[in-house]
Amino acid sequence: MADEPTPIHSSCHCGAITVIVPRLPDHINHCQCTICRRYGAAWGYYHPDEVKIETKPNAVTKQYIWGDRELSFNFCDTCGCVMYWWPLQPPPTDGGEYQMGLNTSNVNPEVLRFVDRKYEYSWVKQPLRSKEASHQDDLAKY
Ligand SMILES: [Zn+2]
Numbered sequence: 001m002a003d004e005p006t007p008i009h010s011s012c013h014c015g016a017i018t019v020i021v022p023r024l025p026d027h028i029n030h031c032q033c034t035i036c037r038r039y040g041a042a043w044g045y046y047h048p049d050e051v052k053i054e055t056k057p058n059a060v061t062k063q064y065i066w067g068d069r070e071l072s073f074n075f076c077d078t079c080g081c082v083m084y085w086w087p088l089q090p091p092p093t094d095g096g097e098y099q100m101g102l103n104t105s106n107v108n109p110e111v112l113r114f115v116d117r118k119y120e121y122s123w124v125k126q127p128l129r130s131k132e133a134s135h136q137d138d139l140a141k142y
Pocket residue numbers: 012013014015016017076077078079080081
């Protein structure tokens with residue numbers, strides 16, 4: 001939307017962490033994998049170079065790293081809001097996709113009202129790459 005305010009600000013509830021991106025996401029993904037459905041996260045995807053993270057001096061960003069350790073989930077230690085996931089691997093040398101996930105649940109909903117939303121329940125039974133990336137609740141097979 002040309003009339004949408006940019007950049008987009010995504011702030012945790014206590015205001016310690018703000019993630020700033022230059023544009024609306026292409027779509028918002030309400031991922032239903034074992035961890036994202038617990039977070040209730042609504043991901044918008046960006047190249048890490050597009051993203052600016054501002055933290056107040058007292059901010060503490062906690063991380064949860066799990067499974068195949070391809071990414072970290074980052075949340076505010078004060079208010080508990082899940083802010084973003086970030087790739088732990090370097091960019092692919094073949095020019096393939098390289099992205100982070102912004103939890104758009106921390107963005108003013110008015111700003112996102114025209115963005116398409118995806119609820120991909122196929123994730124629930126999508127085959128997993130390794131047993132280490134599974135959760136005991138997973139319906140998926142590996
Ligand atoms: Zn906070």
